[in-house]
Amino acid sequence: MRTNWASATAIALLLCLSSAAHAEEVTAWRLFISDHAEPKVTVIDAVDGGKLDTFRIKGPASLHRSESGRTVFAVQGAAGVVTGIASGISFEDHGEHGDIDVEAPKLAGVEIAGGKPSHFVEHNGDFAAFFDGEGAARIISEKAVLEGKSDFREMKTDAPQHGVAVAYGSYVLLSEPNREKPDELPVGIRVADEAGAQVGGFHACPDLHGEASSGNVLAFACATGLLVVTHGDGTPAIRHLPYPHSLPHGKTTTLTGGRGLQYFLGNFGADKVVLIDPTVESDAFRLISLPTRRVHFAVDPVRAKFAYVFTEDGQLHQLDVVKGEIANSLKLTDPYSMDGHWSDPRPRVAVAGDRIVVTDPLRGVLHLVDATSFEKTGDIAVEGKPFNIVSVGGSGQTHEGE
Amino acid sequence: MSRMLKLAAAASVVTLLPVTFSVAAAENLKVVASFSIIADFAKNVGGDRVDIATLVGPNGDAHVYEPKPADAAEVGSADVVLVNGLQFEGFLQRLVEASATKAPVVELTKGGEVLRNTEEEDHHEDKAAAGKEGHAGEADEGHEEGHHHHGESDPHAWQSVHNAEVYVKNIADAFCAADKAGCDTYRLNAESYGEQLEALEEEIKATIAEVPEDKRMIITSHDAFGYFEHEYGIKFLAPEGVSTESEASAADVAALIKQIRQDKASAIFVENVTNPRLIEQIASETGLKVGGELYSDALSDENGPAATYIEMMRHNITVIKGAIVGS
Ligand SMILES: [Zn+2]
Numbered sequence: 001m002r003t004n005w006a007s008a009t010a011i012a013l014l015l016c017l018s019s020a021a022h023a024e025e026v027t028a029w030r031l032f033i034s035d036h037a038e039p040k041v042t043v044i045d046a047v048d049g050g051k052l053d054t055f056r057i058k059g060p061a062s063l064h065r066s067e068s069g070r071t072v073f074a075v076q077g078a079a080g081v082v083t084g085i086a087s088g089i090s091f092e093d094h095g096e097h098g099d100i101d102v103e104a105p106k107l108a109g110v111e112i113a114g115g116k117p118s119h120f121v122e123h124n125g126d127f128a129a130f131f132d133g134e135g136a137a138r139i140i141s142e143k144a145v146l147e148g149k150s151d152f153r154e155m156k157t158d159a160p161q162h163g164v165a166v167a168y169g170s171y172v173l174l175s176e177p178n179r180e181k182p183d184e185l186p187v188g189i190r191v192a193d194e195a196g197a198q199v200g201g202f203h204a205c206p207d208l209h210g211e212a213s214s215g216n217v218l219a220f221a222c223a224t225g226l227l228v229v230t231h232g233d234g235t236p237a238i239r240h241l242p243y244p245h246s247l248p249h250g251k252t253t254t255l256t257g258g259r260g261l262q263y264f265l266g267n268f269g270a271d272k273v274v275l276i277d278p279t280v281e282s283d284a285f286r287l288i289s290l291p292t293r294r295v296h297f298a299v300d301p302v303r304a305k306f307a308y309v310f311t312e313d314g315q316l317h318q319l320d321v322v323k324g325e326i327a328n329s330l331k332l333t334d335p336y337s338m339d340g341h342w343s344d345p346r347p348r349v350a351v352a353g354d355r356i357v358v359t360d361p362l363r364g365v366l367h368l369v370d371a372t373s374f375e376k377t378g379d380i381a382v383e384g385k386p387f388n389i390v391s392v393g394g395s396g397q398t399h400e401g402e
Numbered sequence: 403m404s405r406m407l408k409l410a411a412a413a414s415v416v417t418l419l420p421v422t423f424s425v426a427a428a429e430n431l432k433v434v435a436s437f438s439i440i441a442d443f444a445k446n447v448g449g450d451r452v453d454i455a456t457l458v459g460p461n462g463d464a465h466v467y468e469p470k471p472a473d474a475a476e477v478g479s480a481d482v483v484l485v486n487g488l489q490f491e492g493f494l495q496r497l498v499e500a501s502a503t504k505a506p507v508v509e510l511t512k513g514g515e516v517l518r519n520t521e522e523e524d525h526h527e528d529k530a531a532a533g534k535e536g537h538a539g540e541a542d543e544g545h546e547e548g549h550h551h552h553g554e555s556d557p558h559a560w561q562s563v564h565n566a567e568v569y570v571k572n573i574a575d576a577f578c579a580a581d582k583a584g585c586d587t588y589r590l591n592a593e594s595y596g597e598q599l600e601a602l603e604e605e606i607k608a609t610i611a612e613v614p615e616d617k618r619m620i621i622t623s624h625d626a627f628g629y630f631e632h633e634y635g636i637k638f639l640a641p642e643g644v645s646t647e648s649e650a651s652a653a654d655v656a657a658l659i660k661q662i663r664q665d666k667a668s669a670i671f672v673e674n675v676t677n678p679r680l681i682e683q684i685a686s687e688t689g690l691k692v693g694g695e696l697y698s699d700a701l702s703d704e705n706g707p708a709a710t711y712i713e714m715m716r717h718n719i720t721v722i723k724g725a726i727v728g729s
């Protein structure tokens with residue numbers, strides 16, 4: 001959460017200057033990059049472009065960063081393991097100012113093994129890794145990961161599925177496998193209590209795929225609309241927000257949540273994205289057409305007004321989520337066709353403070369774009385095929401003598 | 403007054419927004435109010451010369467509100483943005499940045515009597531006391547951070563009617579600056595509404611006078627009534643601090659229950675913006691009966707008992723008095 005505030009609070013900064021005479025303002029950003037073919041995670045200092053470390057893991061990984069930024073997870077589907085990495089950057093919120101602590105990144109010493117891990121979801125400091133091959137979720141807290149303890153609990157569903165679980169306070173939301181067609185996507189969500197007993201009814205969500213949080217709202221994408229989860233009176237409150245008839249035929253299968261502003265951004269068909277306000281009943285969906293098919297998208301955690309979409313023609317688009325339109329476009333790479341397998345090497349986008357970083361796996365570089373001017377400012381070479389990327393960091397105070 | 407004249411007058415004053423304003427001048431003044439109570443003040447001052455959009459609506463909790471892209475669009479096209487300030491709207495800076503608005507963002511507590519958040523220290527004492535009973539522990543730490551988060555001033559300044567008059571004056575000033583042609587109207591409206599506020603204040607004082615002095619300690623969910631306490635002499639205690647953002651810790655609740663028993667609180671109330679469960683739990687543990695619902699940080703909807711600020715304050719004193727001495 002710190003990134004929301006890091007560069008935002010001018011008032012807080014003034015207070016810092018007056019109250020902490022010996023404090024020094026420090027900015028640190030790190031990029032964690034997985035490789036499309038090699039079992040490794042490269043860590044790069046986003047401020048000076050230097051390589052900090054390379055961690056050997058068991059297989060090619062997709063990456064997730066925790067909300068606090070203290071932990072990065074490498075989900076290695078084919079190798080059947082989830083590896084925890086301590087990012088080395090942490091913040092302590094003192095209200096009037098935030099302290100930053102910067103240490104070397106390291107493997108946290110936590111590995112969670114199981115069949116085909118895929119979707120990985122954090123909710124309030126609890127991580128749920130779903131193992132498709134087993135139809136089971138393993139849940140661990142950030143605290144345990146940072147202490148190097150593999151203390152996870154397990155929740156099982158009825159069958160293997162390309163599923164998802166969310167640890168929601170003292171409840172767990174679990175996807176329901178499609179019993180008639182086991183190879184297809186889950187059909188809905190059930191809520192279980194800590195003992196595994198079902199709470200409330202079944203929440204239908206055909207073709208469930210894609211989940212995200214924005215502020216205090218969690219959402220799952222379905223063929224019919226969104227399942228929107230909020231804190232109810234004790235138990236999670238779940239309602240279905242249908243796609244309006246005004247939308248063309250299509251569905252969302254990838255979802256991300258706004259930071260600083262509350263909204264969801266999803267794909268809708270191959271060459272459109274949709275902005276969703278989960279709190280309203282009408283006009284919840286705004287459809288935005290892209291020039292070509294979408295490769296990846298990400299929200300800007302600092303400049304809440306913007307999200308970024310990369311398309312197969314090699315362009316990065318700056319999406320104004322307030323106006324609901326593309327504000328700027330920038331050609332960054334050679335074309336990356338969406339023909340071929342969904343998991344082929346293609347660019348991914350992350351935001352590190354004032355920079356947008358785009359991986360270019362076939363050229364082995366990261367492209368750096370200034371988030372304010374939306375102009376390309378440089379490249380960082382990375383060995384291999386840099387693929388998935390997450391960023392961690394922010395600004396804070398360090399105090400002398402501590 | 404003709405539209406042309408209004409436009410000319412405005413353009414000479416509001417040099418910062420020539421473009422926005424030349425469009426808006428032919429129309430009503432576009433006002434965004436951060437929450438329902440401010441919207442009501444603005445309605446009373448602006449009358450039919452203003453169109454008001456409210457970000458955090460009836461029964462909404464501004465402390466934890468998460469702004470939407472639509473809110474940013476609203477702020478972006480506003481002529482005047484009215485906010486409480488004192489870090490009440492935790493979302494304000496992100497929203498204003500995202501909106502790229504050129505409208506003045508007016509903090510209505512400016513020039514009012516602002517209370518320091520002394521409850522914070524009370525809570526720490528409570529915690530120390532609870533700690534001796536074995537409740538101290540790591541669970542407290544997060545809460546303590548939460549407390550520090552909200553700055554040093556208590557933002558709930560509208561709970562003093564005297565401060566409400568300052569809000570109203572600030573609104574009239576802001577409207578005059580943005581729409582000079584309407585200034586006389588705004589001043590007149592503010593004056594007549596100010597008279598209603600003064601009458602309200604007398605009414606509150608008279609009602610409180612009927613409550614015996616040794617029965618003037620009551621419980622609510624969060625520290626929203628510091629100004630009411632300061633002005634009108636009812637002591638309010640609450641498990642949560644000046645923001646609802648951080649939940650009360652078990653130690654806070656234990657300390658409060660102890661204090662309720664020791665000091666003999668007279669009544670306990672739920673608030674319209676917070677979950678009643680914690681209050682119901684404290685009520686059952688202390689044997690206090692929940693005396694009703696107070697409107698702390700938001701008005702009710704149109705059909706509720708607190709659809710305007712004046713109705714809200716009347717409703718609150720009526721409910722408080724009713725619970726302590728019977729109506
Ligand atoms: Zn409040």
